[in-house]
Amino acid sequence: MRAIVVGAGIGGLAATLSLRRAGHEVTLVEQAPRFGEVGAGIQLAPNATRVLRRLDLLDAVAAQAARPSHVSFRTWSDGAEICRYVLGREAEDAFGAPYLLLHRADLHQALAAAVPPGWVRLNTVAVGIDQDDESARVTTASGERLRADLVVAADGIRSAARQWLFGADEAVFSKTAAYRALLPADQVADLDLPELGVWLGPDRHFVHYWVRRGELLNVVAVFTPEAEAEAEAATESWTARAEPGEQLREFDGWDSRVLDVLERAGQMFRYGIHTRVPLARWNIGRVALLGDSAHAMVPFQAQGAAQAIMDAAVLGDALAGATPAGVPDALDRYVRRRLAVATATQADSARAGGDFHLPDGPEARARNARMAAYAAEHRFLPQATAWGVDVLDEQWPC
Ligand SMILES: Cc1cc2nc3c(=O)[nH]c(=O)nc-3n(C[C@H](O)[C@H](O)[C@H](O)COP(=O)(O)OP(=O)(O)OC[C@H]3O[C@@H](n4cnc5c(N)ncnc54)[C@H](O)[C@@H]3O)c2cc1C
Numbered sequence: 529m530r531a532i533v534v535g536a537g538i539g540g541l542a543a544t545l546s547l548r549r550a551g552h553e554v555t556l557v558e559q560a561p562r563f564g565e566v567g568a569g570i571q572l573a574p575n576a577t578r579v580l581r582r583l584d585l586l587d588a589v590a591a592q593a594a595r596p597s598h599v600s601f602r603t604w605s606d607g608a609e610i611c612r613y614v615l616g617r618e619a620e621d622a623f624g625a626p627y628l629l630l631h632r633a634d635l636h637q638a639l640a641a642a643v644p645p646g647w648v649r650l651n652t653v654a655v656g657i658d659q660d661d662e663s664a665r666v667t668t669a670s671g672e673r674l675r676a677d678l679v680v681a682a683d684g685i686r687s688a689a690r691q692w693l694f695g696a697d698e699a700v701f702s703k704t705a706a707y708r709a710l711l712p713a714d715q716v717a718d719l720d721l722p723e724l725g726v727w728l729g730p731d732r733h734f735v736h737y738w739v740r741r742g743e744l745l746n747v748v749a750v751f752t753p754e755a756e757a758e759a760e761a762a763t764e765s766w767t768a769r770a771e772p773g774e775q776l777r778e779f780d781g782w783d784s785r786v787l788d789v790l791e792r793a794g795q796m797f798r799y800g801i802h803t804r805v806p807l808a809r810w811n812i813g814r815v816a817l818l819g820d821s822a823h824a825m826v827p828f829q830a831q832g833a834a835q836a837i838m839d840a841a842v843l844g845d846a847l848a849g850a851t852p853a854g855v856p857d858a859l860d861r862y863v864r865r866r867l868a869v870a871t872a873t874q875a876d877s878a879r880a881g882g883d884f885h886l887p888d889g890p891e892a893r894a895r896n897a898r899m900a901a902y903a904a905e906h907r908f909l910p911q912a913t914a915w916g917v918d919v920l921d922e923q924w925p926c
Pocket residue numbers: 534535536537538539540557558559560569570571572652653654655682683684685687688706748799801818819820821824827830831832833834835836
């Protein structure tokens with residue numbers, strides 16, 4: 529069969545490769561004039577890296593990654609460790625795939641390099657999708673009508689396809705924003721930072737980890753803007769810059785290592801974090817959503833792209849052996865397998881934000897005690913229970 533995938537982000541590329549693995553041909557439509565990803569980091573948990581292995585991409589991706597031995601949670605004011613969880617070899621053995629820290633461009637490039645060049649239509653904006661019993665069509669800005677047995681809309685958090693399918697519904701500002709930067713390792717070598725650190729404080733948290741084989745430190749400092757600064761902080765862009773020194777004012781009073789990193793980061797990027805309201809369905813007939821267009825979430829459990837990659841794996845399974853007439857049923861199976869899990873992950877990620885951002889006092893002390901008690905009894909993060917749910921497992925046949 530032939531599919532059209534709209535959007536060549538991590539989700540759309542993974543979907544293309546998964547459909548190819550299932551024996552189908554794909555036209556991948558991307559509005560940007562060239563493939564690319566922003567200069568930022570991404571964590572990939574074993575639920576996603578397991579899918580990369582199946583796509584024969586794990587070795588190429590892992591070669592560019594950093595592999596943390598553990599994650600360390602710390603308090604904002606003095607950097608005291610609340611608890612730590614294992615992410616290294618033991619986690620890889622337990623979950624059958626590694627926890628990787630990556631430069632987004634490295635991940636994107638590895639996925640893109642595996643797509644046959646003739647399948648890609650860059651500089652092509654989808655402006656409409658329609659369908660009948662026999663086929664689905666994508667109309668492009670140049671007036672072309674592309675035709676296929678199915679269309680997968682992986683067009684991201686601002687998905688137009690979602691509106692075409694299910695009506696007006698906008699991305700929702702999470703009331704949080706993130707300062708971002710990538711720093712050369714030698715610029716922070718003296719700070720004795722944990723490999724993957726998450727520092728928790730009132731209305732804020734601070735995350736850092738190595739990417740690109742440890743050559744760069746990725747920094748994400750999440751904050752809740754004051755009401756008067758909310759409109760500006762809500763700007764959702766990977767390239768918008770904060771005012772020089774703004775992050776130091778927002779994180780005033782934090783542990784000196786956090787402030788050292790934020791100072792050395794110079795003028796940081798600022799990204800307004802948005803989500804999408806969960807949908808009751810992601811598909812109509814021969815058209816289905818995938819990735820952020822279906823289930824954009826706050827990144828506080830580092831699962832958005834991972835869930836998109838899992839969508840792609842299940843989509844491929846659902847369509848393996850399907851005939852053109854069977855496409856609507858196959859897309860139903862894909863959505864049945866994925867929607868509840870992705871929706872639960874959206875909610876868990878939002879809850880994690882609430883927990884991370886508790887004000888100092890009894891609630892934060894109780895959280896710290898709870899985390900320490902859990903870590904004393906469990907080697908892996910609480911959300912790791914979900915990493916063990918293998919979307920590729922044959923016990924959930926599509
Ligand atoms: C600060 C931050 C940190 C994050 N950290 C992590 C993390 O550590 N781990 C993790 O798993 N996830 C993380 N995420 C989430 C992750 O970035 C997203 O979930 C993921 O990138 C979504 O991929 P996607 O392919 O669905 O969408 P996108 O990456 O947005 O791709 C959509 C693509 O569609 C194209 N497009 C859009 N409209 C059209 C059109 N009309 N025609 C043609 N092309 C179109 C776009 O140009 C784009 O290339 C993070 C998110 C943020 C904001």
